Amino acid sequence: MIIIGSDHGGLALKTALNSYLNSRDFEVIDAGTTGAESVDYPDFGQKVAETVIAGEAELGILICGTGIGMSIAANKIPGIRAALVTDAFMARMAKEHNNANVLVLGGRVLDEQKACELVGAWLDASFEGGRHQTRLDKITALEKKYAQQ
Ligand code: RB5
Secondary structure (H helix, E strand, O other): OEEEEEOHHHHHHHHHHHHHHHHOOOOEEEOOOOOOOOOOHHHHHHHHHHHHHOOOOOEEEEEEOOOHHHHHHHOOOOOOOEEEOOOHHHHHHHHHOOOOOEEEEEOOOOOHHHHHHHHHHHHHOOOOOOHHHHHHHHHHHHHHHOOOO
């Protein structure tokens, strides 16, 4: 299961990615937004991130205008590794090295074809583990060190 969410700046790309994911037979939860009116990206970042952490979706995709706000928001949730990517190499590395469980895209940065290409590169890649797991463990340790009591 994949959960996908956007603000108004990412709505068009979210619609295109929903079609792409359906064409590849992925089950998709659409967390919104559904209309063109201005909304606040942290609300959708929170929904997607919490659904992934709850195990109700294995992966999440977030889209805002640039992807910057969504990545900042999603990475506040412990256990989320949200990667903002702009090319296929970054998308593949986000899985192979960072085991990103959320991919973040900019709706005002990428066209639909490019966005589908990046999502495909991320989905088709596999985490390499090993020294990369050691580094992720250090990120988890940082989360624990700075967790609010
Ligand atoms: C909304 O105008 C815009 O700020 C948002 O989509 C995103 O780009 C924020 O990082």
